[in-house]
Amino acid sequence: MSTPETPTETAPTPEQVRRLPKVSLHDHLDGGLRPSTIVEIAAANGHALPTTDPEELGVWFRDAADSGSLVRYLETFDHTIAVMQDAESLARVATEAVLDLATDGVVYGELRYAPEQHLQRGLSLDEVVVAVEEGMRRGEQLAAQAGTPIRVGTLVTAMRHADRGLEIAELALRHRDAGVVGFDIAGAEIGFPPSNHLAAFDRLHAENFPVTIHAGEAFGLPSIADALHTCGAERIGHGVRIVEDIEFGEGRDRFGMPAATLGRLATWVRDRGIVLELCPSSNVQTGAATSVAEHPITALKDLGFSISVNTDNRLMSGTSLSREFSLLVDEAGWDLADVERATITALSASFLPFPDRLALASDVIRPAYAPA
Numbered sequence: 001m002s003t004p005e006t007p008t009e010t011a012p013t014p015e016q017v018r019r020l021p022k023v024s025l026h027d028h029l030d031g032g033l034r035p036s037t038i039v040e041i042a043a044a045n046g047h048a049l050p051t052t053d054p055e056e057l058g059v060w061f062r063d064a065a066d067s068g069s070l071v072r073y074l075e076t077f078d079h080t081i082a083v084m085q086d087a088e089s090l091a092r093v094a095t096e097a098v099l100d101l102a103t104d105g106v107v108y109g110e111l112r113y114a115p116e117q118h119l120q121r122g123l124s125l126d127e128v129v130v131a132v133e134e135g136m137r138r139g140e141q142l143a144a145q146a147g148t149p150i151r152v153g154t155l156v157t158a159m160r161h162a163d164r165g166l167e168i169a170e171l172a173l174r175h176r177d178a179g180v181v182g183f184d185i186a187g188a189e190i191g192f193p194p195s196n197h198l199a200a201f202d203r204l205h206a207e208n209f210p211v212t213i214h215a216g217e218a219f220g221l222p223s224i225a226d227a228l229h230t231c232g233a234e235r236i237g238h239g240v241r242i243v244e245d246i247e248f249g250e251g252r253d254r255f256g257m258p259a260a261t262l263g264r265l266a267t268w269v270r271d272r273g274i275v276l277e278l279c280p281s282s283n284v285q286t287g288a289a290t291s292v293a294e295h296p297i298t299a300l301k302d303l304g305f306s307i308s309v310n311t312d313n314r315l316m317s318g319t320s321l322s323r324e325f326s327l328l329v330d331e332a333g334w335d336l337a338d339v340e341r342a343t344i345t346a347l348s349a350s351f352l353p354f355p356d357r358l359a360l361a362s363d364v365i366r367p368a369y370a371p372a
């Protein structure tokens with residue numbers, strides 16, 4: 001008999017997907033707040049919101065982010081960042097994010113945010129990181145007590161249009177043994193190549209500290225090449241525009257791979273197993289993809305790219321990791337084996353130590369996906 005814990009269907013239901021253990025690599029802390037929390041903190045600190053009804057506010061974020069442009073999408077963050085300016089609020093937001101991921105079946109998650117955006121009310125960069133880490137640990141404790149254990153790591157992000165990369169890299173290194181597991185750069189992509197922050201990446205590599213870079217979302221192949229070859233990124237945030245280096249043909253080969261001719265960069269990304277942190281719904285909102293059904297993630301999966309599935313910003317997309325997977329099942333023909341493979345790929349590319357990844361895979365993930 002099939003139970004929700006041991007799905008035997010090849011196309012898992014949304015509830016099965018929710019219960020399956022999942023790994024989240026690309027989730028912005030300031031893009032995943034509960035609308036009710038924004039309303040409460042904004043009332044207390046005097047920040048004016050488009051609406052103070054939590055349900056309407058959730059809809060407002062989705063609609064406003066549905067702009068077809070990354071730059072306009074990013075404007076919605078003004079309202080989340082405004083309520084993340086004191087230690088208590090930062091810790092609360094972090095705790096709630098961990099709990100929300102745990103409820104969604106995420107067993108390991110990396111949450112990212114840019115400390116330099118949380119200094120408006122007098123906190124120092126280090127105070128911001130300490131507050132977030134406190135909130136993360138509390139979230140882990142509460143989730144374990146609730147019977148939904150989760151582990152989280154933090155990625156410290158530098159904003160690519162600013163010039164604080166090296167300072168933020170040093171910040172990440174100071175907190176590397178206290179929950180910070182990696183470094184990222186984010187923000188508007190066009191006109192702000194990753195190599196603007198080369199000094200930061202050089203410093204991090206000298207300290208053997210892992211890096212992921214947003215690239216190939218609003219700008220194409222040169223951004224991905226710069227992130228990989230000049231800046232030495234271990235993973236790519238989005239990277240969806242790698243399809244610009246692929247020419248698709250007709251039919252499939254004997255391994256089921258779609259007929260396609262890959263350029264040198266796409267070949268490099270696939271054949272070296274560079275993991276892409278793909279975010280289907282977010283890409284539809286910013287115009288990087290036309291629909292989840294048509295999103296390049298499915299073709300990339302079929303071509304043997306190393307892909308992970310992510311939410312990017314749960315609030316702005318009104319989504320969760322389960323929902324992203326279920327959309328792929330419903331609209332792009334994904335089956336249970338695809339969900340499992342993407343989950344194991346995400347785990348393998350996570351910035352967790354190898355023995356911890358092994359333990360999660362063998363104790364938690366593999367058994368849950370095994371047929372009854």
Ligand SMILES: O=c1[nH]cnc2c1ncn2[C@@H]1O[C@H](CO)[C@@H](O)[C@H]1O
Pocket residue numbers: 028029030031070074077112113114117157186187188214217282312313
């Ligand atoms: O998809 C994205 N592409 C580029 N930047 C992003 C994306 N989502 C969020 N941020 C940016 O990252 C900052 C730190 O979390 C957010 O404040 C937002 O400006």
Ligand SMILES: [Zn+2]
Pocket residue numbers: 026028186214237312
């Ligand atoms: Zn992102």
